[in-house]
Amino acid sequence: xxxxxxxxxxxxxxTGQSMTxxxxxxxxxxxxxxxxxxxxxxxxxxxxxxxxxxxxxGEVPNGYNVSRLNKREFSLRLESAAPxxxxxxxCASTPGHLTHGYTFGSGTRLTVV
Amino acid sequence: xxxxxxxxQALSIQEGENATMNCSYKTSINNLQWYxxxxxxxxxxxxxxxxxxxxxxxxxxxxxxxxxxxxxxxLITASRAADTASYFCAAGGSxxxxxxxxxxxxxxxx
Numbered sequence: 001x002x003x004x005x006x007x008x009x010x011x012x013x014x015t016g017q018s019m020t021x022x023x024x025x026x027x028x029x030x031x032x033x034x035x036x037x038x039x040x041x042x043x044x045x046x047x048x049x050x051x052x053x054x055x056x057x058g059e060v061p062n063g064y065n066v067s068r069l070n071k072r073e074f075s076l077r078l079e080s081a082a083p084x085x086x087x088x089x090x091c092a093s094t095p096g097h098l099t100h101g102y103t104f105g106s107g108t109r110l111t112v113v
Numbered sequence: 114x115x116x117x118x119x120x121x122q123a124l125s126i127q128e129g130e131n132a133t134m135n136c137s138y139k140t141s142i143n144n145l146q147w148y149x150x151x152x153x154x155x156x157x158x159x160x161x162x163x164x165x166x167x168x169x170x171x172x173x174x175x176x177x178x179x180x181x182x183x184x185x186x187x188l189i190t191a192s193r194a195a196d197t198a199s200y201f202c203a204a205g206g207s208x209x210x211x212x213x214x215x216x217x218x219x220x221x222x223x
Binding site: 004033035040041042043044045048050056058059090092097098099100101102103104105106107 | 143144146148154155156157158159160161163201205207208210211212213214215216
């Protein structure tokens with residue numbers, strides 16, 4: 001099925017552990033994004049990749065790193081997880097941010113204890 | 114900080130009624146987008162309106178944009194129970210990022 005695939009769907013981490021959230025799209029989109037969604041806060045942009053080979057910080061990048069592995073894949077890494085990173089993480093992609101909407105994945109629900 | 118702010122935060126209507134949600138944003142934009150999110154799911158793109166457009170329609174959806182007031186509205190006509198969801202506006206800048214508001218939770222009662 002065409003779309004944005006995120007793995008895993010659920011994850012529980014202990015404080016200080018690291019993990020990588022995976023995202024892949026099969027729509028040949030140029031731009032990819034990572035957002036986090038917290039209750040009452042809407043979605044906040046963590047990092048984005050406007051095109052293959054480029055990445056930029058969003059509104060809340062601290063504590064995260066990203067890799068645009070190729071045109072299809074954009075991963076988000078937490079090097080040392082903290083309880084404040086408990087959230088739902090969404091990956092999204094678009095063929096062109098000026099003219100098209102974003103396609104979102106179904107999310108990763110992360111709990112840091 | 115959030116770019117878009119929706120109003121109201123929550124809206125409850127009866128099936129068949131119209132639902133209007135408003136959005137304000139802070140800086141200059143290239144486009145303004147609206148998304149729907151059903152509980153526990155990802156966001157679904159509804160409509161995009163460019164900064165040089167004033168109104169756009171898609172099925173039962175009507176979006177207006179007033180760049181002088183930095184505001185937009187989403188009208189859903191003849192609401193159905195299946196329209197129950199959270200609705201987000203998102204401001205698109207020229208840099209390639211999309212900044213979301215906190216959303217309006219719409220409840221449509223049968």
